[in-house]
Amino acid sequence: MADNKTVIIKIKRQANPDSKAYWEEFELPQTPGRNVTSALMEIAVNPVTRDGKKTTPITYDANCLEEVCGSCAMLVNGKARMACSALLEKLDHPVKLEPFSKFPVVRDLAVDRSVLFEDLKRVKAWVPIDGTYDLGPGPRVTMQEQEVAYPLSRCISCCCCMEACPQFNESTDFVGAAAISQVRLFNTHPTGKALKRERLAALMGDGGIQECGYAQNCVEICPKDIPLTRSISEVGREVMKQAIGDLFRR
Amino acid sequence: MGSSAGSAAPAVVKPKIKQGVAPLRAGEGHSFLLRRLHSLTGIVPVGLFLIEHFISNAFAVNGPAAYTKQVEFLTSFPFVVALELFGIWLPILFHSLYGFYIWYRGDSNIGEYPWTGNWMYAAQRWTGAIAFFYMGWHTWHIRFTGVHILSHPASAFGKVQLEFQNTWVAMFYLVGIIAASWHFAYGLWLFAAKWGIVTGDRARRRFGYVCVIIAVVFIAVGMATMRSFFHWPLHPVNGGSS
Ligand code: HEM
Ligand code: SF4
Ligand code: SF4
Numbered sequence: 101m102a103d104n105k106t107v108i109i110k111i112k113r114q115a116n117p118d119s120k121a122y123w124e125e126f127e128l129p130q131t132p133g134r135n136v137t138s139a140l141m142e143i144a145v146n147p148v149t150r151d152g153k154k155t156t157p158i159t160y161d162a163n164c165l166e167e168v169c170g171s172c173a174m175l176v177n178g179k180a181r182m183a184c185s186a187l188l189e190k191l192d193h194p195v196k197l198e199p200f201s202k203f204p205v206v207r208d209l210a211v212d213r214s215v216l217f218e219d220l221k222r223v224k225a226w227v228p229i230d231g232t233y234d235l236g237p238g239p240r241v242t243m244q245e246q247e248v249a250y251p252l253s254r255c256i257s258c259c260c261c262m263e264a265c266p267q268f269n270e271s272t273d274f275v276g277a278a279a280i281s282q283v284r285l286f287n288t289h290p291t292g293k294a295l296k297r298e299r300l301a302a303l304m305g306d307g308g309i310q311e312c313g314y315a316q317n318c319v320e321i322c323p324k325d326i327p328l329t330r331s332i333s334e335v336g337r338e339v340m341k342q343a344i345g346d347l348f349r350r
Numbered sequence: 351m352g353s354s355a356g357s358a359a360p361a362v363v364k365p366k367i368k369q370g371v372a373p374l375r376a377g378e379g380h381s382f383l384l385r386r387l388h389s390l391t392g393i394v395p396v397g398l399f400l401i402e403h404f405i406s407n408a409f410a411v412n413g414p415a416a417y418t419k420q421v422e423f424l425t426s427f428p429f430v431v432a433l434e435l436f437g438i439w440l441p442i443l444f445h446s447l448y449g450f451y452i453w454y455r456g457d458s459n460i461g462e463y464p465w466t467g468n469w470m471y472a473a474q475r476w477t478g479a480i481a482f483f484y485m486g487w488h489t490w491h492i493r494f495t496g497v498h499i500l501s502h503p504a505s506a507f508g509k510v511q512l513e514f515q516n517t518w519v520a521m522f523y524l525v526g527i528i529a530a531s532w533h534f535a536y537g538l539w540l541f542a543a544k545w546g547i548v549t550g551d552r553a554r555r556r557f558g559y560v561c562v563i564i565a566v567v568f569i570a571v572g573m574a575t576m577r578s579f580f581h582w583p584l585h586p587v588n589g590g591s592s
């Protein structure tokens with residue numbers, strides 16, 4: 101035990117959705133390569149605060165531990181990011197952990213992000229292939245189409261883009277960048293295209309694409325580097341084409 | 351479970367559970383129309399008017415005679431008052447009031463996320479507000495108080511010169527010019543990005559530089575115009591107040 105440096109972690113806790121939040125501080129020995137999620141695991145092994153008080157383990161979401169499942173998003177030092185890829189040694193100390201501020205807290209660091217799932221349903225973010233008979237092989241997707249679609253398909257539904265967006269709040273009830281980007285993904289798909297008109301129409305409803313103020317936080321924060329502002333512009337164009345076209349055609 | 355009515359235990363008031371942001375209301379409401387109308391009015395007619403206004407005033411560079419001629423030209427339009435009302439005042443009023451409403455509903459977060467685009471988002475709101483108060487004050491002074499310019503175009507040059515005798519007033523003009531120039535130029539960029547006119551990342555960056563140049567040109571023209579009001583000898587204001 102030559103090196104006994106420690107890290108201090110301040111965690112904003114909340115027992116259940118309708119109780120008051122409070123802070124607790126923990127101190128852990130510094131271990132190279134440790135990330136926020138593994139620090140939370142370590143605390144669970146011995147849930148004692150810095151001043152020696154016995155407490156409950158922290159509740160948090162995590163699954164893949166490699167930034168692909170999207171479950172572990174939280175505010176690390178005030179910024180939205182994935183806990184599993186946040187290395188303690190690369191963070192400012194003491195490390196401050198909070199649940200997302202724009203989603204209902206379930207307990208401690210776990211929040212309810214089902215609004216994105218609901219939004220994805222409302223924009224019909226799927227390829228319609230259900231039927232009673234075999235539809236045969238789908239159309240070919242060209243290399244160029246794949247190059248556009250692949251980055252968009254990497255969305256892990258972490259909701260970082262929504263948490264960081266100044267327009268995403270309970271006053272606008274804005275849908276956020278992730279769902280808009282998924283509209284672009286499914287509208288580029290040769291079979292998914294079938295629902296293009298409905299998707300664009302959905303995005304013109306209250307809380308739709310118009311609420312975007314183009315602050316571009318979404319594209320900066322996205323852990324999967326999805327070209328979100330590009331998607332907003334491309335979908336913005338399709339939406340305007342449909343809206344103006346309908347003025348003359350409908 | 352029986353009712354606790356009448357028992358001594360105090361009623362437990364639970365804080366309301368935070369509901370969070372509501373899902374998309376597909377197919378509902380008119381916010382799409384209003385937001386896009388706000389966007390559009392920023393360009394047509396308000397942006398066009400701003401361009402016209404900067405060009406017209408730049409005639410001051412050629413002196414009082416040229417300036418008077420331009421004012422006469424503008425006041426000679428048929429239906430001037432209707433043009434002003436429906437082409438300028440009402441669209442500006444809509445864009446401004448709805449702009450404040452948009453501002454009120456957003457939660458600027460440059461503290462947590464101090465990135466360029468986010469700063470510009472905040473700046474678009476502040477420059478809009480500065481332009482709003484500047485325009486209200488400017489219009490009141492030039493158009494609705496003192497010498498009536500519509501009926502005395504020859505007094506316009508001198509009227510502005512008299513305004514500039516007060517350094518604070520001249521400073522406010524400068525601030526107003528910078529705010530309106532930036533708001534309009536970045537507004538062009540926002541418009542192009544939101545309406546999908548410029549979509550690619552590189553194209554958007556390039557158009558960003560173009561918009562910065564547009565802002566600089568506007569500010570330069572505005573400053574050159576201001577300078578000429580100081581440069582030329584005081585021009586008489588006659589016609590009295592009407
Ligand atoms: C000099 C007169 C003005 C001009 C030429 C002008 C022009 C524009 C333009 C072209 C846009 C871009 C459209 C868009 O982002 O959707 C814009 C946006 C905006 N304007 Fe103005 N504007 C003016 C005055 C004002 C005033 C007085 C306000 C009041 C606060 C205001 C508030 C806003 C806001 C909040 C936005 C951003 C909207 C968003 O982020 O979605 N503007 N303006
Ligand atoms: S560009 Fe800005 S306002 Fe639009 S979704 Fe992204 S963060 Fe939100
Ligand atoms: S777009 Fe990016 S930030 Fe938004 S939910 Fe998907 S992965 Fe997360």
Ligand code: FES
Nearest residue numbers: 163165167170184
């Ligand atoms: S645990 Fe899956 S993304 Fe972090």
